[in-house]
Amino acid sequence: MAAKEVEKVVTADEETTDIVVHRVPYGDPPAVRALDTSELTTWSLYRALIGEFTASLVLLYVSIATVIGYRSQSSAPDDRCTGVGYLGVAWSFGATVSVLVYSTSGISGGHINPAVTFALFMAGKVTLVRSVLYVAAQCLGAVVGVGIVKGIMKHPYDDLGGGANAVAGGYSLGAALGAETLGTFVLAYAVFSATDPKRTARDAFVPLVAALPIGMAVFVVHLATIPITGTGINPARSLGAAVLYNQHKTWKQHCTCLYSTIVSSLQVGPMPCRCHFSHIRCHVGTFYVYE
Template sequence: MSKEVSEAEQATAKDYRDPPPAPLLDFGELRLWSFYRALIAEFVATLLFLYVTIATVIGHKEQNAADQCSGVGILGIAWAFGGMIFILVYCTAGISGGHINPAVTFGLFLARKVSLIRALLYIVAQCLGAIVGVGIVKGIMKHQYNSLGGGANEVAPGYSKGTALGAEIIGTFVLVYTVFSATDPKRSARDSHVPVLAPLPIGFAVFMVHLATIPITGTGINPARSFGAAVIYNQDKPWDDHWIFWVGPLVGALAAAAYHQYILRAAAIKALGSFRSNPTN
């Protein structure tokens, strides 16, 4: 009888294991070289991301100004952003998790995937990397950079700030929701027969969102990307609109984290069920 019960339990046991929640404050991380290695990886990855993508934007605008049939176009810019995210997440996922975006870091913090200390220092490293990456672009093509908008995010003519904020919220929701889904241990276990490389859907999400929102905001969905360009370009219009590129992504990340954790993964219901099943004295 006990053997039959054991076999039944094995048959109904989960075929995946959720990692334990990260502590809110983990000062022990500050003593680990792996933590600082992760910060360096986030800094360098964000630097490379901004260098390649902003250089693509400026190069397109320069070619397009001379001949409207030249340049990579919106499609090429979207591929540059999505392709670089695919490459960099693939390269850094095993070191830092491959966030490269404060909104992603914020969403993962809300889901208790990273500690508060790690989240804050990741965001600092990402913003510094973005500033340096855009600074390199300006150093290489200073005249073109200054005359062609600096790759800075701002609300496009004909659109309201409310519309731009909504676009940033929805775009970031798509990205962060994809991050959660692509890295979900449950999905990985249940769909193990379908070999999907996690950075691939994440890169495609960035690509698709850029196609939709480049005409509205130039596409932020990454506060570090917007901050780095705003700091180096340093003009009034990008700074006036800059709050949109922090509030929108952070709200979108919060919504995606709540949707995935509390609706799709039913964390609240599981917690309530666990509470009810506890014996009372």
């Protein structure tokens, strides 16, 4: 029950006015039932799967095409300054994720990444059925997206590694696992922070800008880890490139991304259950204080 109070404040015109303050105990939305199968009969689930498939396809097409284009340009001895560089590759991933999250958040939640889906499942925000189907749609979309790139850029794709993740020389698998785990943690942490329901209760604009910090998290993580692994932090992205490139080394190192996803999701997923904040939602003349 909200506690109603009246407080006096002084406005910019040095006039005293009364405002109504409602103190509302905030409660997190209840966790979903993990084994709820009722979603299988709803059209919204299948519409969400189409959204996840399409978003994953677009992400892999844009990002892998950028990677192949960068490598083909930078490998030419007389065109060393024409490539987009690490900055351009990181920006292509981050900006594309931001656009796709904004576009699909109202359809599927804008996961686009099995690591995000798994973390949300661990937090009790997504059912097991939806999680499994989302991951399948994301991986299938990634394979199709990389397949389109391979069909368009056949020779550069085969000659330049297919945009697949690989541990760079001078780094061990342990170092790569650590980098991927930390990068996936940063992404999942940004997702939970940007979609925190307490912040939405306070500021109505938060859902509108949530895609921006998520895309920026992808951008900065790519800047840090491209020199180490080419940056995975998305098992669907790593799987799609590995399937089409189909090299033993690529498959072996793809496991690094899977391990990092599991570890990071176990770290971030339970965090919303342990964190409590106080927020204020403001209307004209009325304040709702969520405690």
